[in-house]
Amino acid sequence: MTLRVLAAGDHFVAPALFDEALRSELGDGHDLDVGHLTAGWPAEPFGPVGAEGSRVEEASGTEDELVAALEGRRVCLTQMAPFTARVFDACPELGMVAVCRGGPVNVDLDAADRAGVAVAQAPGRNAAAAAEFAVGMMLAALRRIPLADAELRAGRWRGDFYEYSEAGLELDGATVGLVGYGAIGRIVARVLRAFGATVLVADPYTDAETARTDGVELVELAELLPRSGVVSLHARLTDETRGIIDADAIARMPDGAVLVNTARGGLMDYEVLPEALRSGRLGGLALDVYDVEPPPDDWPLHAAPNVVATPHLAGATRQTAHRAARIAAGEVARFVRGEALAHPANATGKEVGS
Structure with a gap:
C-alpha cells in the first residue's frame, strides 16, 4: 500500500x-x-x-x-x-x-x-547551534568584537579600545547566570565551564541532582540576577516567563552587566533597554530575538551603545x-x-x- x-x-x-x-x-x-x-x-x-x-x-x-x-x-x-x-x-x-x-x-x-x-x-x-551562538554572542558583547570590526572597516584604528576604561571582559572567572536550563542551556553551561566561568541556573524544572552533576549552581532568579555579570536567557516563552526581564530585573543586576537573549523576544521588556544601556546599568546587550521581528527602522536600540544584534539566526x-x-x-x-x-x-x- x-x-x-x-x-x-x-x-x-x-x-x-x-x-x-x-x-x-x-x-x-x-x-x-x-x-x-x-x-x-x-x-x-x-x-x-x-x-x-x-x-x-x-x-x-x-x-x-x-x-x-x-x-x-x-x-x-x-x-x-x-x-x-x-x-x-x-x-x-x-x-x-x-x-x-x-x-x-x-x-x-x-x-x-x-x-x-x-x-x-x-x-x-537546534540545541548545539543555538548554544554555540549564545556563547558567541556573549563573547561578542564582552569583547565588543562587532564594534571593533565596524570601526576598522570604516578606516578607524581604535587604539583607545586598549585603554582600561574601554577594555573588554573575560568569561574566565566570570559568573554567568542562565535563565532556563533545557537542552540549549545545558550545552551553554558545559562550554562556559570550559572557559572557566561559574554558572548559575534559574529553572523551576531543573532538580538539584542534575545541577550538581553538571557542575552548576541552581538558584532562584532573585539570587541569580545580582550575582551574574552575564545573564543569558534560554527559557521557553510561557505565561510564567513572559516579561521576566523587566526594569526591576535589570535594576537588580550588577552595574555594567551583559544581557543576552537568543531565546524569545517575549521574555524581555524592550522599552527599558535603551536607557539601561545609556545609563551604564547594562554594559552590553546581545540580541537575536525581538518583541517585534524585524525591528522597525526607528528602533531605539539602533542608536543605543554596546548592542550586538542579529536577525534571529541562532539555530541557522x-x-x-x-x-x-x-x-x-x-x-x-x-x-x-x-x-x-x-x-x-x-x-x-x-x-x-x-
Whole structure:
C-alpha cells in the first residue's frame, strides 16, 4: 500500500531533506508517494496565520495552499506550515503531522486532537547551534568584537579600545547566570565551564541532582540576577516567563552587566533597554530575538551603545536542518510501524502505539 506523504518544507529545511530522511528511515520496503511544498520562510518572515480562535503562531505559507497540497495525504512533515482548525477540517485523510521544531507553535493542537491527528515535535534539533551562538554572542558583547570590526572597516584604528576604561571582559572567572536550563542551556553551561566561568541556573524544572552533576549552581532568579555579570536567557516563552526581564530585573543586576537573549523576544521588556544601556546599568546587550521581528527602522536600540544584534539566526546551521529532518522522519517511521512516538506533542500523539 502506498504511503502518501507531504514534505512541507521551506528554504531552510527543504522538502528534499524531509524526503531523503524519510526514505532512509523507512528503508526500501515501503512504497512512498512524497509531494513537495515550499513555504517562503526565511525570505518571507513567519507570523500568525488563521482566523481568530484558531490562529497559529510563527507559521509560513497559507491555509489554502496547504489544504490543496494535503489532498489525499496521510502524513505531513513540516517546519512552518500553518496547521489551523480549518486545515484539519479540510483534510480528513490526514493522520499524522511531524513538526521539526522544539515546539509546534504552528499547529493548533486542540484542533489536531479533535480531528484525531497525531502531532510530533523535535526537541533539541537546534540545541548545539543555538548554544554555540549564545556563547558567541556573549563573547561578542564582552569583547565588543562587532564594534571593533565596524570601526576598522570604516578606516578607524581604535587604539583607545586598549585603554582600561574601554577594555573588554573575560568569561574566565566570570559568573554567568542562565535563565532556563533545557537542552540549549545545558550545552551553554558545559562550554562556559570550559572557559572557566561559574554558572548559575534559574529553572523551576531543573532538580538539584542534575545541577550538581553538571557542575552548576541552581538558584532562584532573585539570587541569580545580582550575582551574574552575564545573564543569558534560554527559557521557553510561557505565561510564567513572559516579561521576566523587566526594569526591576535589570535594576537588580550588577552595574555594567551583559544581557543576552537568543531565546524569545517575549521574555524581555524592550522599552527599558535603551536607557539601561545609556545609563551604564547594562554594559552590553546581545540580541537575536525581538518583541517585534524585524525591528522597525526607528528602533531605539539602533542608536543605543554596546548592542550586538542579529536577525534571529541562532539555530541557522546546516547540521540543524539535517537533524530536524531526521527527527521528524523518525517520528513518521514510528507512526507507520505503529510504535509509540518519541516526542508526541498532543494527546492523540501520545496514544500512538499504546
